Amino acid sequence: MDDWEKNIVCAGKCEHCDSLLDPKQKRILSVYDHKVICMVCKKIEEQKSDYEDVSKAMIADCIKKTDRPYGNPGGFCFHHFCPYKC
């Protein structure tokens, strides 16, 4: 497992609003800072005016870094757009 996976897969709380995350609760990664956030914070993020631009830049960047195709469920990029559980 890569380092980022160890750190995020079972994070106990949202890193943006500090609300507790149950292991069975869905969480997702922020496209802005790659932190684990709850679905409420994701909604807030999606409404930012630069969200689309930041998302595109993030995808390009992480495909380059991870060398895994976007949409691969094991890939870093995937967790920014598809909620996952612990």
Ligand SMILES: [Zn+2]
């Ligand atoms: Zn949150």
